[in-house]
Amino acid sequence: MEEVLASGAADMIGIGRGLVVSPDLPNKILDGGSHETVSLPRVTTPVSAVDRALGSILVISWYEHQMCRLAEGKQVASSGDATVALMSTLRSHGLGALAPRRNSGRK
Numbered sequence: 001m002e003e004v005l006a007s008g009a010a011d012m013i014g015i016g017r018g019l020v021v022s023p024d025l026p027n028k029i030l031d032g033g034s035h036e037t038v039s040l041p042r043v044t045t046p047v048s049a050v051d052r053a054l055g056s057i058l059v060i061s062w063y064e065h066q067m068c069r070l071a072e073g074k075q076v077a078s079s080g081d082a083t084v085a086l087m088s089t090l091r092s093h094g095l096g097a098l099a100p101r102r103n104s105g106r107k
Helices: 002-007 016-021 025-030 048-071 083-098
Strands: none
Touching: 016 025, 016 048, 048 083
16 A cells, blocks of 8 residues: 555555455554455345446445444455345335436536
8 A cells, every 4th residue: 555655656545345344454554464455355146137237336235234234243244245235225225225326427
């Protein structure tokens, strides 16, 4: 991370997703383990058409679901299967959860 920042290739390094799958990541970084790689799961469902249609929403839903699991004292899911996360998001937010969350900038 330090090398990327020093090179000017990035102005900021986000660790949010890495923090979800490795909650002790800040301690590892502070303890000198900054060269350790955090592997993020490939977030999918068993249905490839759903994956294509909802790709980024699946990822957001999966990470939100894992943060809820952590808050409840549970472990993060070992797989990136987004089926349960997607159903939980739909149950909580309705079909509006499937709408794009960013403005595309088009008028």
